[in-house]
Amino acid sequence: MASDITDPSNIINFFVAFGTCSAVAVALLAKGQSSFENTFNILLAQHNDTLRKLKEHKEYNKKINEIFSLKENYNLKELNKNMHNLDDFYGSYFRILYHILKHIDRNAGYHRFDHKNKKRYSSLIRSFLDNETTLLLAINCAHAKPGDQYYNYKCLIERYAFLEHLILDPEKFYDYIRYNSSDLTHAFTLICQTDNMFHKTLTSEIFKTYHLTAFGKHEFLKKITQDNM
Secondary structure (H helix, E strand, C coil): CCCCCCCHHHHHHHHHHHHHHHHHHHHHHHHHHHHHHHHHHHHHHHHHHHHHHHHHCCCHHHHHHHHHCCCCCCCHHHHHHHHHCCHHHHHHHHHHHHHHHHHHHHHCCCCCCCHHHHHHHHHHHHCCCCHHHHHHHHHHCCCCCCCCCCHHHHHHHHHCCCCCCCCCCHHHHHHHHHHCHHHCCHHHHHHHHHCCHHHHHHHHHHHHHCCHHHHCCCCCHHHHHHHCC
C-alpha cells in the first residue's frame, strides 16, 4: 500500500531526510573549500618566494637587458622571442603563476561559475605583481594561439584581468619610472628614460594582442580605445 504523502509522519521524515542531505552537501562544500585553501596557501607561498628569488637574482638585471635590447623598434613579437630564449631563467616563476591561476579557476568558490570568489583569490595574486613583472607577463604570453601550450595561460590572464594595473598612460608610466627607479632594474629604467617610443609602441601592441577583459576596469581603457578606433 502506498504511503500517504499527507501523513504528518511522512512529511516530518521528508524534511529530516532533506535536512540531512543538505547538511552533507554543506559539509562536502566546506571540505572542498578547505582543501582548496590549503593548496592555495602552499602555492601562494611558493609563488611569492619564487618571485622574490627571481627579482633578487644576480643575473636579473642582465636578463632584462637581453629581453629589451633591440636595435630597432620595440616589436612585441621580438620581445616575446627574446624572453622565451631565456625560459631557463624565467620559466620557473611563470609556470608557478600559471598553476596557481589554474588552481583558482578550477577549484575556487562554491561552484564552477562562482566567478566572484575566483576573482577574489586571483586579485590577491595580482597584488604581488609590480608593473615590471606584469609587463613581463604580458610579453610572456603574447604569442599564444588556440591549440598551443600558452593559450590557456593567456585566457586566464584575460579572464581575471591580470593587466588591469599595467600602466598604459605614458605620462603616468614615466612618473612611475622616475619615482620607483630604486625598485626597478637599471637596464629597464635606462631604456625607459632614453627611448620615448618604448612605452607607447609596446603598450599599444599589448592592448591589441589581449582581449579587453584582460584590462578589467582600467582607468586608461576608455582613452586608449578611442585612440585605436
